[in-house]
Amino acid sequence: xxxxxxxxxxxxxxxxxxxxxxxxxxxxxxxxxxxxxxxxxxxxxxxxxxxxxxxxxxxxxxxxxxxxxxxxxxxxxxxxxxxxxxxxxxxxxxxxxxxxxxxxxxx
Numbered sequence: 001x002x003x004x005x006x007x008x009x010x011x012x013x014x015x016x017x018x019x020x021x022x023x024x025x026x027x028x029x030x031x032x033x034x035x036x037x038x039x040x041x042x043x044x045x046x047x048x049x050x051x052x053x054x055x056x057x058x059x060x061x062x063x064x065x066x067x068x069x070x071x072x073x074x075x076x077x078x079x080x081x082x083x084x085x086x087x088x089x090x091x092x093x094x095x096x097x098x099x100x101x102x103x104x105x106x107x
Contacts, residue, residue, distance in 0.1 A: 005044050007049075012030055026040060053068065054066055055068075063083075066079075
């Protein structure tokens, strides 16, 4: 069974909700998000996509911030998944080995 899913913020309301759930300042990123200076993504557990897990900031297809509740650090498992997502999805560096690793990490 897959464990994590990542999807983009689609509205100001998404940023506000994430900020409230995570007790972080992502709501203040509205201006830079609107001006396309960064992208904001939400990493969730597949079984509970409404509950915030990790807030992710991306600039130039690179994860530059990843925070859990109260700006806490991400776990080793979360970091591994985010690195694979960055390589495979954001930078499209997919090969057979990465694909197998990503499938393993997602299960």
